[in-house]
Amino acid sequence: MTPRRQSGRAPVTSPASATVFTTVLTQGPVSRVEVARRTGLSSAAVTKAARPLIEAGYLTELDSEQTGIGRPVSPLEVRADREFFLGIKITDSELIGVVTDLRAQILVTRFHRLPSRKPDAVVSGVAEMAAELLALSPKYTKRTNSLGVTVAGDVDREAGHVRYSPFLHWQDVQLAEPIGEATGLETTVDNDVKAITVAERWFGDGIGAPSFALVTLGTGIGCGLVVNGAVVTGSHGVAGEIGHIPVAGDGPLCHCGATGCVEAIASTDAIVAQARTATGERGLTMAEIVTRARTGDQALQRVFARAGVAIGRGLAAMANLVGPERIIVSGEGLDAYDLFADELRETFATHAFGAAAQCELILRPLPFEEWARGAAAVAVQTLFIS
Amino acid sequence: MTPRRQSGRAPVTSPASATVFTTVLTQGPVSRVEVARRTGLSSAAVTKAARPLIEAGYLTELDSEQTGIGRPVSPLEVRADREFFLGIKITDSELIGVVTDLRAQILVTRFHRLPSRKPDAVVSGVAEMAAELLALSPKYTKRTNSLGVTVAGDVDREAGHVRYSPFLHWQDVQLAEPIGEATGLETTVDNDVKAITVAERWFGDGIGAPSFALVTLGTGIGCGLVVNGAVVTGSHGVAGEIGHIPVAGDGPLCHCGATGCVEAIASTDAIVAQARTATGERGLTMAEIVTRARTGDQALQRVFARAGVAIGRGLAAMANLVGPERIIVSGEGLDAYDLFADELRETFATHAFGAAAQCELILRPLPFEEWARGAAAVAVQTLFIS
Structure with missing residues (x-):
């Protein structure tokens, strides 16, 4: 990271200060008492941490509201602009x-x-x-x-x-x-x-979920993972590489050098390559492959079915290992979801171990922005x- | 869990109290100031949380020691008995x-x-x-x-x-x-x-490691996983089931009902079954299989080699997904480690994606107690x- 511009930045000077700021940022408006309850900090520590953030204009106090009992509270809110x-x-x-x-x-x-x-x-x-x-x-x-x-x-x-x-x-x-x-x-x-x-974790569907995974299908197959309330970053900087789980024994060679990776079977490039091999037509595009599979080309349907199986195995591996509450599947690869959804879900159900099968699979498109x-x-x- | 016996238990009455107690328990002796620094709590909050724990006899103050500067500190320590x-x-x-x-x-x-x-x-x-x-x-x-x-x-x-x-x-x-x-x-x-x-996390090699995995080989193949500083328990109660990662395509049927699981290839039972099939000798025991493999029986050596490949793929899947700092491999299956260690390490190195290959693989026996x-x-x- 390049050196921080110091002037006028939020005065986050201690772990308590960071905890208070992120709590208000992601869960506000919220009263100091409630921040204390959720974070385990004392009310005094919350008040002390909030003061410089208010003075610097990052947090603001909403109008006091009289709650049913006790003294009035002034919830803290982020000044988003x-x-x-x-x-x-x-x-x-x-x-x-x-x-x-x-x-x-x-x-x-x-x-x-x-x-x-x-x-x-x-x-x-x-x-x-x-x-x-x-x-x-x-x-x-x-x-x-x-x-x-x-x-x-x-x-x-x-x-x-x-x-x-x-x-x-x-x-x-x-x-x-x-x-x-x-x-x-x-x-x-x-x-x-x-x-x-x-x-997603801070500002989206992941708020409050102790664990979830966001899997993206497309040119690459990647995955963001939240476990124990924080994004998994990997001790060596690598995590969420669901595309490189080996699920197909001595299956196809992947660009990473290994064989049988999910990505070697189910990425956009892999689907196009397999479709060209299956048909012998070297100029086929993804759009044509999708259209022809939808209108009944069984060889191309099998290519998507294999992709669904590979992805389903990868998702099951993740569910068995880390047990996320839900898995959100997204990315441009979802445009052809109808061609592999059944195989994906069936394979996941087969390989999810015991209660891991209760993990919710959510399909959601992801706009480019x-x-x-x-x-x-x-x-x-x-x-x-x- | 059955109802707690209230009488005389440690008075852990707040999140701050639990944080202070676990910090002293796992990292003590440690001064109040140091507890505050490590947990983000204020010194006042640490002192307040520690008091009832000292009164109930769970924590004790060691003799004051004069540090180089400032006033003397009395480190807190757990009374283990x-x-x-x-x-x-x-x-x-x-x-x-x-x-x-x-x-x-x-x-x-x-x-x-x-x-x-x-x-x-x-x-x-x-x-x-x-x-x-x-x-x-x-x-x-x-x-x-x-x-x-x-x-x-x-x-x-x-x-x-x-x-x-x-x-x-x-x-x-x-x-x-x-x-x-x-x-x-x-x-x-x-x-x-x-x-x-x-x-391991609280009292062993895992102290201070933000992430690690403990994999046990034997009758079953299981795994405990610490990520973001806490044991992964799985939202649906399932996590660490590395034995049920599908790594072998349409490989052997597992007792869980799926195919190609690590456990279906590399558990003690699976090794015995494959060895009996390979030799046609239905009465072979694990001890005999190990001895004969060590003394040159190539068919039996291949059974262990396959097990090493399956385990290596499972470990790589874990490293690619969650990126633990180190993986400790243990369990009674380790007794025959010499017969599959090379394949395990080679396969791990092949399938670990990018920097995930830096994950340390540690082999350590685990006494029954x-x-x-x-x-x-x-x-x-x-x-x-x-």
Whole structure:
């Protein structure tokens, strides 16, 4: 992470302070007494931690309301427009950028084509997009300190370093530092799926769920995982790589070098490759494959069925290992869900061990700008995680 | 869990109190200031929480020591013999029982044969063993309130209920209530591997590790998992079932009903079955199989090699999903480790995605009484988790 701009940032100076701020941010409006109850801090500690946050304009007291008993309480609430955040997701062909408020609510969205996948060109593209987003409003220019950038693959967030990103063909690319220099913003780089999981956990369906998983299907197959109330980041920076669970014995070779990975059977590329082999038509596109499978081509239907089995096994492996309350399946791969949903659910039910089968499987599309929102949520985290 | 005996138990009355107690228990001796620093509580809150615990004799102040600067500090320490705990592990053929102190240090160990696997007989056997252990010392009789009982399989700890235990041939057996009635002790039932993980986390190699996994090989293949600083219990009560990760496509049928599970290839039973098939000798024992494999029988060596591959895939799946800092592999299956270690490590290295390959694999035997110690650690938890 690039050095933090100190001026005017939220005065989060202790673990208690971070706990109070995140509690109000994700669960507010909420009274000091209730913050104390939920966090285990004393009321005095909550009051002490809240004071500088109120003075700096990050928290505000709502009008006192008389509760049934006792003295009146003034719930604490976040001032969402106290600071703004940029989030930019790098895909293999474009940049998706947003400005959000403190609660990671999207205020504007922009899409730019990516002229090249070369790291230098991507850094320039990100800097241009950041400048354009900030220029949209004087308050964005004045009150934005942080930029979150996300990318598919193996990312070392601490070092701001992309170790491996298959779709960008990157190996060991330092990203946070050059982007931080080019934009003047505190820049955090993270894995795209982990970032969306942060957004879900703090500001979405994951609020209050002690554990859940968000699985994305598409060019890659990834997964963000919340366990014991926090996003799983992996001791060595790798976690949620459900696409690389070996579920097919000596099955097809994966781009990662191993065999039988979920991704080698069920990613968009893998489905297209298998469909071309099955039909002998080397020019087939995903759109054509989906249409022909839907209109009765049994060879192509079998390709999707195999993908459903592979994904179902991967989901069962996750349910058996960490037992999330629910699994949200999403991503552009969902467009063809009707072609593999039955196999996915049946396989999951077969391999989920005992009560793990009670894990709820939710299917939910994910609009493109949500990816950039995830990047902004990572930027919001810079307030608390230094 | 059966109702708590209130008289004379540790006065853990708030989240802050539980935090202070567990911090001193697992990391003591430690000063109040240091407890405050590590937990994010204020010094005042630590002092307030510690007072009743000192008065009840659970915590004690060590002699003041003059640190280099500032006023003298009196580190807090647990009085380990303030309360004793029973732990009993039920295997398919015996009961292993221990008395431990507050720090789950084993004071005595007993082994009883299990006359029958019928739930009633097991309850009687556990009650007899508990009575025998308590009778060993008047202080055990007086200062023991809690019994932890562990068993392999799918256990609903909250309900004190064993949903499924393959080796006991149990389905839906209520265990905590009848044992609580028979012994008069507050009884907690949990999965055996999860319980050992609690002991490792609080009192063993897991202290301070934000994430680790303990995998046991043997009649079953199980795994305890610590992620984000706490044992993963699974939202539906199932977690760590690494034995039921599907790693072999349409591979061998497992007792759980699915195909290709790690356990269907690498458990002791599975190895024996495959060895008998490979040789045509239906009476072969595990000991004979190991000896003959070690002395050059290639068909039997291949059986172990396949087991190593299956386990390696399961470990890689776990590393890719949750990224533990280290994985401890243990259990009686380790006796034949030399016959599959190479395949296990090679397969892990192949399937671990990117930096997940940095996860440390540790091989460590696990004496039988450690299983009962895990059960006692679960009993210690009843002080904090009601």
